[in-house]
Amino acid sequence: MAEAQAKSDNALDDIVADADTGGRAPKDAFGRAALWYIPLVWSIYQLWIASPLPFMVGFVWNDTQTRAIHLGFAVLLAFLAFPAGKNSPRHHIPNLTWLIAIVGAISASYLWWDYRGVADRTGAPNMTDIIMAGIGLILLMEAARRSLGIPLMLVALFFLSYVFFGSWSGLPEVVQWKGASFEKAMSHMWLTTEGVFGVALGVSSGFVFLFVLFGALLNQAGAGNYFLQLAFAALGHLRGGPAKAAVIASAATGLISGSSIANVVTTGTFTIPLMKKVGFPATKAGAVEVSSSINGVLTPPVMGAVAFLMTEYVGISYVEVVKTAIVPAAISYVALVYIVHLEALKSGMTGTDKTHPVKFILMAIFIIAISIVIAGGLLFLTGFAVDAINTAFGAASIWVILGLMMVAYVAAVRFAAQQPDLETSLETMQHLPSVGTIFKTGIHYLMPILLLMYLLMIERKSPGLSAFWSTMFMLFILFTQNPLKAFFRKQGEVMRHVREGVSDIAEGMIAGARNMIGLAAAMGVAGIIVGAVTLTGIGQVMAEFVEFLSGGNLLAMLFFVAVISIILGMGLPTTANYIVVSSLMAGVVVELGAQNGLIVPLVAVHMFVFYFGIMADVTPPVGLASFAAAAISKGDPLKTGFQAFFYSIRTALLPFLFIFNTDLLLIDVGPVQAIFVFIFALIAMLLFAAGTMNYFIVKSRIYESAALLLAAFILFQPGYFLNQLSPEFETRAGTELFQMAQDAPADASLRVRLIGENLNGDEVDARYLLPLGEVGPDGATRLLNASGIEFRDEDGKIFVDNLAFGGPAEQLGIDWDWELVELEVPADRMPKEIFYIPALLLVLGVFLLQRRRQPKEEAEALA
Structure with a gap:
C-alpha cells in the first residue's frame, strides 16, 4: 500500500x-x-x-x-x-x-x-x-x-x-494579405517592441516574476498548508465538507499560485481522497477540484497575473481591474459551494453539522462580507495611521513605521509559537484542531498579503514596486520565523534555525524562478502572435470571419467569439491565454458590437474573452488540470473534464451576462448600489445552479427547473423585459454634441452614432461610447482630452475632424470624416429593478411546491 x-x-x-x-x-x-x-x-x-x-x-x-x-x-x-x-x-x-x-x-x-x-x-x-x-x-x-x-x-x-504565406492565391480572398519578407518579419518580431519584446514580456519581467516569486516564498513559509487546513477546519464537518473545503482552499491558494495545475495538485492531494471518502465518485471529486482551481485565476487580486496585463492593454488602473472582477468571481465561488452542497444532498451524504442550505449560504455571504469589511477596514485604518505618523515624524516616519511593523510581526510570531506547527498529511487533515487554533499558527502569513494590498490599493504604488517590498518582507519572514519560534518556545539551537531560514529562502527563490520558466517563454511566444496581428492586420480578418459566421446576429456573434476563445486558449497558460484571446477577439467584439448597437467599456470586452479563454483549461481533450485531478482521484480524465465543464457552466454564463449588464462589473456603480447588485446577482447565480442541477429543496421537476432558470435570467438581466416595453435610449440631434459634452458630469460618457467608410471601403453604421473625463471649459476640449477626437461643424452636420494617435477614439475604430448623425441618451422610464418582483414570486412558487413534497421524499429516502 x-x-x-x-x-x-x-x-x-x-x-x-x-x-x-x-x-x-x-x-x-x-x-x-x-x-x-x-x-x-x-x-x-x-x-x-x-x-x-x-x-x-x-x-x-x-x-x-x-x-x-x-x-x-x-x-x-x-x-x-x-x-x-x-x-x-x-x-x-x-x-x-x-x-x-x-x-x-x-x-x-x-x-x-x-x-x-x-x-x-x-x-x-x-x-x-x-x-x-x-x-x-x-x-x-x-x-x-x-x-x-x-x-x-x-x-x-x-x-x-500567415505572416510569410498570407499572399498565397489558394487562400480565400477575404483573408489574403501581401505577405512579408524574412527580413521584415524578423525585424518586426525580434528587433522592435511590437513582437516578442513587447508589452507582454515587459509585464512578465517588470512584475509578474515578482508576484510568482512572492507566491513561491509564501508557500515555502507554510502559508499554502495554513490556508488549506483553515478551510478544512471551517467546513470539513459539513455535509460534503471536504468538497466545500476544496473550493475555499483553492480560492485561498489562488493567492500564491498562478498555475491551475499546481493548484489542483497542492489542494487536491488532500481534498480529493477525502471527497471520495465521504461519498463523491472519483470523477466528481476531481471535477470539483478542477472547477475550484480554475476559478482561482479569475479571482482578484492577482488573477494569474492577468490583472496587471489588463491594466496595460485596457489602460485602466489596477484598482479598477480588481473592482471589475470581484463580483463575478465571488458569486461564481459561492455558487460552486452551493453546487457541491446540492451534490451532497442528491447523494444522501451526511455531516456532523446539519446546517440548513439557506442558513449555510447566508452564513457564507456573511463571512465573505465580514472578511471584506475587516480587510478593507484594516487597509483604511492603516492608511490613516500612516498619514498621522508622516505628519508627526516627517522624514523619520519611515523608521517609525518599520519599527511598528516589526513589533506587530514579532507579536504575531510569538502568538503563533504558542501552538505546535501545522503538519502536512492526509491523516492529519482528518483530525484537525479548531479554526481558532489553526488561525493562531499563521497570523504572520497575512501580514505580507495585507502589505501588498495596502501598497497597491491605498498607496497606489506600481505593481512591481508593491510586489518587491512585499517579497522583501516575505524573505525577512522566512529568515526569522523559525528562529523566533524556537526562541519563544525556549527550544534553543537558534543558529540551526537561522541556517534553515537561509535554506528556505534559497529554495523559495529557486522555486519561484523555476515556476516562471514556462510563463516567461509563453509571454515571449505570445509576443510572436501579437506581432503577427499588428503586422498583418489579421484582427480585421477575424472580425469579418465572425461576422460571416454569425450572419450579423449579436448573440450568435458573441457565441462564436466564445467558442473561438476556448479553442485559442486550449493548452495555453493563463497569461499567454489572455494575451492571445484579447489580441485576436477583443477587437472583434468591439467592432461588431458597435455595429449592432452593443456598446460596453473595453474592460468588459476583455473580461468576456478572458473568461472563455480560461474555460479551455477544463475543456477536454486538452484540459491539463483535469488530467492532474484524475491522476489523484484514479478517475477517467475525459469524464473528469466533462464533469468539470458542467460544474463550470455558471462561469461560462457570467460573461454573457456582464456584457449586457455591466452593473455586474461595478462599472459606474456606487457603493450602495454595488451591495444591491452583489446580493441579487448572487441570488440569481444560486438559482441558476439549482436549475441546472435539477435540485432546489428536493429534486426538481422539469418545469420547476425552467422556472428557476427564468427567475435567474430576470434577476441577472432585469432590463431585458423593460427594453421590450420601452426603449432604453432617446435620440438627440448631432448638433447638440458640444453642449451635451460640456454639461455632462465628471467621468461621464457620450453615446454617439457614426456613419462612414472604413479603410476597406465598407460602409460603417455603428454606435460608440466616448469618455469625457473631468469637467472642462467646453465640450470640444473635453472630447479631445478624454477621447482623443475632434469634430467639425459643416452646414449643420457634425464630422470627425481629427483623431489622436493611439487615443480611445482611434482604438474604437473610428475614422476621419465619419458623420455623427445622432446622440443617444438614457430614456426616462421606470426602474428596471421592478422586474425583480415577478422573479422572486416565481421562486416563491417553486419553493412552496417543493416544500409540500419535501417530507414525503425525505421519508422515501429513509425507507
Whole structure:
C-alpha cells in the first residue's frame, strides 16, 4: 500500500514538474548546481532591477534590455530543466542540450548585449541581426514546446505561416494579405517592441516574476498548508465538507499560485481522497477540484497575473481591474459551494453539522462580507495611521513605521509559537484542531498579503514596486520565523534555525524562478502572435470571419467569439491565454458590437474573452488540470473534464451576462448600489445552479427547473423585459454634441452614432461610447482630452475632424470624416429593478411546491 502511494505521489510530482518547474533532476554535481544556482541568480536579478538600488548606484538598464535578460534566463532554463521528450534523459543534461541552451540564451538576450548597435541600425538591420532573430525565434518556440507543450507553439507557427504565406492565391480572398519578407518579419518580431519584446514580456519581467516569486516564498513559509487546513477546519464537518473545503482552499491558494495545475495538485492531494471518502465518485471529486482551481485565476487580486496585463492593454488602473472582477468571481465561488452542497444532498451524504442550505449560504455571504469589511477596514485604518505618523515624524516616519511593523510581526510570531506547527498529511487533515487554533499558527502569513494590498490599493504604488517590498518582507519572514519560534518556545539551537531560514529562502527563490520558466517563454511566444496581428492586420480578418459566421446576429456573434476563445486558449497558460484571446477577439467584439448597437467599456470586452479563454483549461481533450485531478482521484480524465465543464457552466454564463449588464462589473456603480447588485446577482447565480442541477429543496421537476432558470435570467438581466416595453435610449440631434459634452458630469460618457467608410471601403453604421473625463471649459476640449477626437461643424452636420494617435477614439475604430448623425441618451422610464418582483414570486412558487413534497421524499429516502 505504501509503495503504491509512493508511486502515486511520484506521478503527481512528475505532472507538476513537467507542467511547471521542469522534469529534469540531474544526479551529477554540475547539473544539480546549474539547476540550483541559475534560477537563484535569476531571482536575485529580478529583485535587483525592481529595487531602488540600480538608480542609487547609477547602473540602470532600459526596459528592452531587462526584457532581453529575462527572456535569456527563461530560454536557458527551459532547455536545461525540461527534457525534449518523454524518452529524453532526466538524470543528466546532455552536451548537445547545453550547447543549444547557451545559443538560445545568447540569441534571446541579444537586445541586451548589442543594444546600442541594434538601436543605431533601426529600420536597417544587418545580417547578424537577422540571423540572431531567426535563431532566437526558433529556439524560443522550442523552449515553449518543452515547458508548455505543443499547443502554444502550434498557434505561433500558424500565425508565422500567415505572416510569410498570407499572399498565397489558394487562400480565400477575404483573408489574403501581401505577405512579408524574412527580413521584415524578423525585424518586426525580434528587433522592435511590437513582437516578442513587447508589452507582454515587459509585464512578465517588470512584475509578474515578482508576484510568482512572492507566491513561491509564501508557500515555502507554510502559508499554502495554513490556508488549506483553515478551510478544512471551517467546513470539513459539513455535509460534503471536504468538497466545500476544496473550493475555499483553492480560492485561498489562488493567492500564491498562478498555475491551475499546481493548484489542483497542492489542494487536491488532500481534498480529493477525502471527497471520495465521504461519498463523491472519483470523477466528481476531481471535477470539483478542477472547477475550484480554475476559478482561482479569475479571482482578484492577482488573477494569474492577468490583472496587471489588463491594466496595460485596457489602460485602466489596477484598482479598477480588481473592482471589475470581484463580483463575478465571488458569486461564481459561492455558487460552486452551493453546487457541491446540492451534490451532497442528491447523494444522501451526511455531516456532523446539519446546517440548513439557506442558513449555510447566508452564513457564507456573511463571512465573505465580514472578511471584506475587516480587510478593507484594516487597509483604511492603516492608511490613516500612516498619514498621522508622516505628519508627526516627517522624514523619520519611515523608521517609525518599520519599527511598528516589526513589533506587530514579532507579536504575531510569538502568538503563533504558542501552538505546535501545522503538519502536512492526509491523516492529519482528518483530525484537525479548531479554526481558532489553526488561525493562531499563521497570523504572520497575512501580514505580507495585507502589505501588498495596502501598497497597491491605498498607496497606489506600481505593481512591481508593491510586489518587491512585499517579497522583501516575505524573505525577512522566512529568515526569522523559525528562529523566533524556537526562541519563544525556549527550544534553543537558534543558529540551526537561522541556517534553515537561509535554506528556505534559497529554495523559495529557486522555486519561484523555476515556476516562471514556462510563463516567461509563453509571454515571449505570445509576443510572436501579437506581432503577427499588428503586422498583418489579421484582427480585421477575424472580425469579418465572425461576422460571416454569425450572419450579423449579436448573440450568435458573441457565441462564436466564445467558442473561438476556448479553442485559442486550449493548452495555453493563463497569461499567454489572455494575451492571445484579447489580441485576436477583443477587437472583434468591439467592432461588431458597435455595429449592432452593443456598446460596453473595453474592460468588459476583455473580461468576456478572458473568461472563455480560461474555460479551455477544463475543456477536454486538452484540459491539463483535469488530467492532474484524475491522476489523484484514479478517475477517467475525459469524464473528469466533462464533469468539470458542467460544474463550470455558471462561469461560462457570467460573461454573457456582464456584457449586457455591466452593473455586474461595478462599472459606474456606487457603493450602495454595488451591495444591491452583489446580493441579487448572487441570488440569481444560486438559482441558476439549482436549475441546472435539477435540485432546489428536493429534486426538481422539469418545469420547476425552467422556472428557476427564468427567475435567474430576470434577476441577472432585469432590463431585458423593460427594453421590450420601452426603449432604453432617446435620440438627440448631432448638433447638440458640444453642449451635451460640456454639461455632462465628471467621468461621464457620450453615446454617439457614426456613419462612414472604413479603410476597406465598407460602409460603417455603428454606435460608440466616448469618455469625457473631468469637467472642462467646453465640450470640444473635453472630447479631445478624454477621447482623443475632434469634430467639425459643416452646414449643420457634425464630422470627425481629427483623431489622436493611439487615443480611445482611434482604438474604437473610428475614422476621419465619419458623420455623427445622432446622440443617444438614457430614456426616462421606470426602474428596471421592478422586474425583480415577478422573479422572486416565481421562486416563491417553486419553493412552496417543493416544500409540500419535501417530507414525503425525505421519508422515501429513509425507507
